[in-house]
Amino acid sequence: MPKPPRRQSAKKPKNCFLRGDTWWAEIVIRGERYRQSLFTDDAREAERRIKALRLRLERTALDVPGEESWKAAVVRWAGEGLDGVKDSVRKRYLSSIRRFDERFGFLMVASITTRDIADWVSDRKRNGSIKTQGKGKGKAISNASIQRDLTALSRLLSFCCSIGWRTDNPVQAFDRTIIRERREPKRPPTRKEIQTAIDAAPPGIAGILTILAETGMRMNEAVMLERWQVDSRSHQILLTKTKTSRPRTINWHPPSGNATRALEDGAASGFLYTSGTTGKPFANFSSNHAQIMRRILRDNPLFRRFGVHDLRHAFAVRWLKEGGNIYRLSRHLGHSSVKVTEQNYLGFLTVEEQERVQF
Helix, strand or coil, X not given: CCCCCHHHCCCCCCCEEEECCEEEEEEEECCEEEEEECCCCCHHHHHHHHHHHHHHHHHHXXXXXXXXXXHHHHHHHHHHHCCCCXXXXXXXXXXHHHHHHHHHCCCEHHHCCHHHHHHHHHHHHHHCEEEECCEEEEEECCHHHHHHHHHHHHHHHHHHHHCCCCCCXXXXXXXXXXXCCCCCCCCCCCHHHHHHHHHHCCHHHHHHHHXXXXXXXXXXXXXXXXXXXXXXXXXXXXECCCCCXXXXXXXXXXXXXXXXXXXXXCCCCCECCCCCCCCCCCCCHHHHHHHHHHHHHHHCCCCCCCCCHHHHHHHHHHHHHCCCCHHHXXXXXXXXXXHHHHHHHHHHCCHHHHHHHHC
C-alpha cells in the first residue's frame, strides 16, 4: 500500500484548512479574521506553526511588544548587528534576509527550527528562479545563492543568541554540505586571450583590464584605484579598499607582470580610470567585461571567454610558473594564509615546480 501524503498523517489541525497540498491558517482574534499560508503540507507541523502565529497575533492585538518576533529581530539586527560591516556586504545581507520573510514572518524568532530552514531550502530550490530580462522561465537558483542567503540568516540568529532571544543557532545545525556549491574548474586565460579582450575594450576598461592582468589585484581594488595611491618612484601601489579593509602595498612590476604603461596612461589626478559615460568609477565592471566577451564571441565563436577574476588566477599561475616564491605571492594577493594560495594554484604546477616555489 503506498504511503499516504504527510498531510494525512495526523488529524486536521484546529483553525486550519487545505489549499491544494498546503495548510493555511484561519484565525479570528478580537473580531478580525486572519488568513495566512503556513507553508507546509504536514498536519503536525501546521499545528506548531499556527500556535506561533496565534501567539504573535494575540500579542499584537493586545499591544504587547512583540520583541521576539521575526520582524523585530530583523529590525534590531539591521540597526545594531551590522555595525562595522561594509556597505556592500550589508546590502547583500539585507537583500538575502528578505527572502525569509514570507515563511518566517509569522513565527517568533525563538521558534525557528532546523526543519523550518530545511523546508525553506526545499521551497527555494523548487520555486525560486531568476527571470532573464523578464522573458521565459528563467534559470534555477544556484546553490551558491542559497548558501549566501543562509549565511545572512546565520548572522541574524547568532545576533539573536547574543541578545538572549535564542539559545542556539539552527543554521549551524543544518548540514549545508547537501547544497554544496558546484564551481567550474579554474581555467586561467592565456596571454593571447587577455590581449584580445584588452584590444576589444574601450580605453577605460582596457586600462583596468591591463592593471588586473599585470598585478593580480581584485576587481574592486583596480576599479577604485586613485592616482595618490601610485608611487612612481618606488614602483609601488598602496591598496586601501581591500577585501579585508586592511591596507596592502604591492609592487607593480612583480615577477609575472608589468603594469607601468597602464598606470602611466591613467588620469593625472583622482581615479585612474572612469566611465566615459558618467565620468565616475565603473559601477558594474563585471557587466562591462561580459559585454566585451559577447562581442568577441560574435566575431570569433571559438574564443574561450573568461571572467574578470580569472585574470587574477592567470597572474598567480604565471608568477609560480616563472619561479616566484609562493609565500610572497600569498602576501601580494592578500590571501588570509599561504594555504589558500596553495589550494588554489599548486595544482597547476608539476611536482618539481611545486618544490621550487615552496622554498
